[in-house]
Amino acid sequence: MMIVMKAGATQEQVDAVVRRVESVGARAHLSRGEEVTVIGALGDREHVARLGLEGHPGVDHVVPILKPYKLASSQLRHGERTVLDIGGRRIGGDAFALIAGPCTVETRDQTVATARSVRDAGASFFRGGAYKPRTSPYSFQGLGQEGLRLLAEAKAETGLPVVTELMDPRDLESVLEVADVIQVGARNMQNYTLLSEIGRSGCPALIKRGFSSTLEELLMAAEYVLKEGNESVLLCERGIRTFETAYRYTLDLMAVPVLKQLTHLPVIVDPSHAAGRRDLVTPLSLAAAAAGADGIIVEVHPQPDEAICDGPQALATDDFAAYADQVHRAAELAGKELSRV
Ligand code: PEP
Numbered sequence: 001m002m003i004v005m006k007a008g009a010t011q012e013q014v015d016a017v018v019r020r021v022e023s024v025g026a027r028a029h030l031s032r033g034e035e036v037t038v039i040g041a042l043g044d045r046e047h048v049a050r051l052g053l054e055g056h057p058g059v060d061h062v063v064p065i066l067k068p069y070k071l072a073s074s075q076l077r078h079g080e081r082t083v084l085d086i087g088g089r090r091i092g093g094d095a096f097a098l099i100a101g102p103c104t105v106e107t108r109d110q111t112v113a114t115a116r117s118v119r120d121a122g123a124s125f126f127r128g129g130a131y132k133p134r135t136s137p138y139s140f141q142g143l144g145q146e147g148l149r150l151l152a153e154a155k156a157e158t159g160l161p162v163v164t165e166l167m168d169p170r171d172l173e174s175v176l177e178v179a180d181v182i183q184v185g186a187r188n189m190q191n192y193t194l195l196s197e198i199g200r201s202g203c204p205a206l207i208k209r210g211f212s213s214t215l216e217e218l219l220m221a222a223e224y225v226l227k228e229g230n231e232s233v234l235l236c237e238r239g240i241r242t243f244e245t246a247y248r249y250t251l252d253l254m255a256v257p258v259l260k261q262l263t264h265l266p267v268i269v270d271p272s273h274a275a276g277r278r279d280l281v282t283p284l285s286l287a288a289a290a291a292g293a294d295g296i297i298v299e300v301h302p303q304p305d306e307a308i309c310d311g312p313q314a315l316a317t318d319d320f321a322a323y324a325d326q327v328h329r330a331a332e333l334a335g336k337e338l339s340r341v
């Protein structure tokens with residue numbers, strides 16, 4: 001249930017409602033908007049309904065939250081967008097963020113050189129995997145701890161906040177030492193233990209949509225993180241499986257405006273993994289920006305032909321500035337401000 005307070009409700013009135021909600025074993029989730037405070041009561045709907053909060057001082061009205069994802073639903077925020085501020089970079093609302101870097105951290109030179117190039121071209125975050133979810137157990141699995149150390153170096157060199165994937169909760173502590181945003185890969189989108197752990201860590205989470213997952217399943221994944229009190233969640237469309245075989249996945253751009261109706265959370269797009277091909281990355285990025293994406297996460301490498309992982313889809317660092325310029329212009333056309341420091 002959602003308890004909408006009157007515009008002039010006092011703190012005491014809000015506290016009193018929270019106590020009533022908690023008295024029946026439900027959790028009260030406070031959301032302070034520009035104008036009104038909304039209290040999400042998460043628990044047994046019957047119990048909350050029986051409290052008769054309609055007539056309570058300061059309460060305007062009580063409505064059920066219709067979606068199964070309560071905290072992620074746009075209803076909870078009355079249409080207000082969540083704008084995250086991560087290391088001084090804003091994302092969501094009217095702020096657009098470009099997240100760029102290699103698929104995987106390979107060497108110090110490759111990592112730092114890529115970070116410098118993307119920073120100079122105006123990227124707002126640096127991405128790079130130390131733990132890689134590979135389809136084959138015989139493929140390179142990432143440098144692990146050493147990769148995290150190289151990411152820390154790139155961050156110190158460039159000042160860019162780091163986005164990196166966590167696959168196993170046992171690595172959470174070491175990933176937290178360098179990550180400003182923890183990525184949950186498409187293959188782990190429904191790893192509920194992992195999501196809950198990241199939720200408890202409080203570290204911002206970037207959740208990629210599973211390639212066979214519905215938008216509702218993606219939003220339920222976000223709910224696992226939000227439920228732990230972590231409100232910093234980004235959703236990412238990265239291509240889904242369809243019958244088409246001419247490209248790696250099908251980028252579901254319709255997900256962008258639809259997710260933005262369903263949720264207040266920022267929505268970004270990954271053109272690299274969807275396409276699997278470098279030549280499609282620019283058109284897909286421009287289309288994503290035009291569709292209202294709050295950001296793009298894209299793969300870049302100094303020598304894509306020599307990349308250990310995902311080389312065919314990586315942009316060359318030499319081409320990145322021109323690419324970033326086009327993407328930024330498209331985002332501006334869509335009414336966004338660029339998130340830079
Ligand atoms: C990645 O970002 O490097 C990656 C493996 O992405 P996804 O989980 O979307 O396949």
Ligand code: MN
Nearest residue numbers: 103299309310
């Ligand atoms: Mn990759």
